[in-house]
Amino acid sequence: MTHKRKLFSAVCLIVFVAAMAALPTHSAWSQEPTNKQLLERIEALEAELRQLRDLLLANKETAEQAKERAEAAETKALEATKTAQAVKSKSSYPSIPDTIWHLAGYATAGAEFRTKADEWEFGGLQFNPGFHFQYKDLVIFEAELEIEVEEDGETEFELEYSHFDILLHDYATLVVGKYLSPVGQFQERLHPSWINKLSNAPAGFHHDGAQPASEVGVQLRGGVPIGERSTLTYVFAIGNGPRMGHEGNPEFEGFGGDDNKNKAFGGRIAILPVPYLEIGGSFWKGKLEGIEGPGDLLPTSAFAKVWGVDAAFTRNAFDMRFEYLKNTRGPINSFDEDHGEVEMLEKLSLEAWYAQIAYRLPQLGNASFTEKLEPVFRYGEFRVEGSHHLEEQAHRRYNIGLNYWMAPSAVARVGLEIRRFFEEEIANETLIQLQVAYGF
């Protein structure tokens, strides 16, 4: 045997011995298990499976409990957050007491040049404090004084209005007391100097004109929405009624007593198809008693009737208004100052109307002050038939004005007014008006 063959034989022997040594003693394929062994093994496996199932169930319950606890914690956290937000929100809104009040009103001062007087005069001093007291959302009491300095230096006090407003519900309020006349727009809503676009009232829309001033009685009033954008507004009112003035005209000045046991009644209905357009109609009727005096005739009574229409367009920079009123009084026997006795006065007709446009200028270039400027133009007429005294006041009126708005409720204005009287013997007049007005 060669050396190589001896070496090869030795290696083969070693590999064989190693392979035999590496084989398991009881391999699966080398020795089949008995049935008993298999049963034991199955039982062991089943026991192990039960343990695993129990463990799994225990783990599942723990997970569900944890989930429930997490959800509860989340709910509590949300509630806490909401509470905190509510507390924060409430603290951001100051609490409102049951009784609240507000001192409002307006003040005016100015100067005027009249061609008839041919001189400048300071005047137009007016202070109108307004008081508003409200209890919850049930009732509000409101009153306004008019304190005015007269030409002779006297200070005149007048109770402009004083009434309770009982808030019945969203669409109805009962007003009791002395109230501004609901006829038309100007007297009730536009006459305060900081709201009025010019220094004075339109022709015939002031005392001794066609416009009733105030009344003592009750009103039922409110606004009713119609659809999304439209509103119907109404005022139904009754009061003590007018009285005869010494110039033969009916005076609607809010008398605190009724001289003829006949109540005046009327009101105004308006429709706002859109919030910036308002069209209204007014009516008022009351009985007048002639003033007693010397003479052969006895005083009689007559009815005074007022009706009117008005419209307003207020959108963006434009403020346009129109108002017409006709005030008539039937023939009546009443004391006449000129003749010093009771006389039969013919039918009286007072007619007043105006149209007005105001435009708030935009900013021009870098000049932001132009936004505060508002030119105004108004034309109006006051016509009278049936009273010589009042016919002397009948005229057409042209107004051109310029407002400078220092603040939304504070204005300085300049205006030019031209009065053309219908009576030929009455000289026409031109006025230059300066005014400062502040509403608060």
Next chain:
Amino acid sequence: MKASTIFTVIALVGLVGLVPTASYSAHDDVPDPAQIARGAKAWAEQCGRCHNIRSPSELTDEEWLVSTTHMRVRGNIPGNVIRDIQAFLRSSNKKE
């Protein structure tokens, strides 16, 4: 027209007006965002019907509540619209 007739009519209409509706809540409610948005729009539309629109900061919440109730009557503005306006004003003036 007889005064008694007029009073009767007024009283009947007034009683009809007593049908309960949503009561005022400005005294104790915190306004919701939708109401504030409606109020801002109504504020611009309703106030401008007669006069310039004033800044919410001109008055306190209490003063605005009284003032807007006054305007509710004077301007014949429905109560629900006034509540929206009040919500807007309170929101505008609230402390952050």
